């Protein structure tokens with residue numbers, strides 16, 4: 001047993017937040033790190049296990065963010081740490097483009113087995129990059145190569161990354177694209193499905209999306225439509241039933257590659273291995289990153305072989321892409337999914353935590369919606385009469401929760417959503433802690 005696993009799974013605040021050692025580190029950091037590389041909370045972390053982060057001052061926090069949905073399997077998960085350590089001792093890098101290795105192939109096999117398209121005769125193929133944004137960039141490249149068309153369709157409220165291409169694809173200009181122009185052209189941002197705010201059925205919302213794209217882009221100029229099955233940064237927006245399948249059908253009829261950006265929702269997070277499964281769709285390309293390697297940097301591009309094979313040899317790669325330590329860790333994540341019921345853990349969290357959040361919503365009218373799937377739940381805070389988003393309230397609630405040892409993350413175009421992305425090791429006791437801290441914070445704010 002490692003020292004990390006001796007971290008008790010409970011919140012424990014022993015200093016002011018941030019504590020003195022964090023403040024000292026923060027002063028050093030400000031001298032040498034630019035402000036653009038911002039940290040929401042200047043609390044410096046010393047170690048972590050399961051759902052708990054321990055800072056340099058000895059405070060313990062319940063981590064409801066998991067590094068933005070990355071350590072879904074849990075911090076310092078024994079199986080992931082063991083697999084990574086083992087690979088570290090063998091070799092750390094050869095460049096897959098120079099000398100290949102088994103963990104990369106094993107991981108592609110796992111993705112082929114679990115992809116929603118596994119009913120097809122030919123398995124999906126995968127290759128690996130380092131970040132979610134790189135996965136999105138490569139999906140655009142492959143779709144353009146496959147179709148010979150330039151256009152990229154995305155949805156309102158979407159988030160796809162911070163490279164020059166992907167920041168041009170995001171819904172929000174600031175802080176991602178504004179000031180870094182010119183932005184990339186031939187990107188079309190269509191209305192999405194946001195049931196709380198548009199009141200549309202899936203069919204009606206899809207008709208609106210499609211009408212927009214046909215008018216503004218022209219279907220025959222579109223290489224791909226890239227959608228998050230459950231929008232992440234946008235505020236865990238779950239589309240109305242039938243919305244995604246209608247879009248997929250339209251893409252198939254028009255030769256447009258349908259790309260599911262599952263960087264945030266994928267790999268057991270939503271209570272299915274892929275969030276696309278909730279909507280009964282088999283995307284042409286599936287993108288994964290955040291959760292996939294249990295905390296190590298890695299992203300995956302997985303898709304139908306006839307599309308994935310359109311780039312020529314050497315067209316898809318990068319020096320560090322598909323790092324062997326990251327691949328070994330990701331194989332361990334899949335073994336945990338297959339053998340240790342991680343998907344069921346996510347469903348359990350949805351049942352227990354989701355019910356508790358709905359109960360909270362009956363007490364606090366400014367919670368206008370509880371939504372999400374699996375261990376990807378959110379509350380939207382707004383004026384109950386006008387639905388005016390209340391981002392300031394979210395900030396104050398997050399602040400109060402932090403002081404009580406619960407780390408929360410905002411989302412939404414107006415920062416008016418609190419999204420919960422806990423590790424799947426979150427215990428029922430910790431759920432009770434989080435709910436009671438939220439309840440107190442909302443009460444103190446008169447919400």
Ligand SMILES: *Cc1c(COP(=O)(O)O)cnc(C)c1O
Pocket residue numbers: 130131132133134136159160161162228232233261262263264265289290
């Ligand atoms: C985080 C995220 C990305 C970008 O991933 P990075 O690893 O930060 O580049 C892309 N798409 C979605 C849906 C994301 O949540």
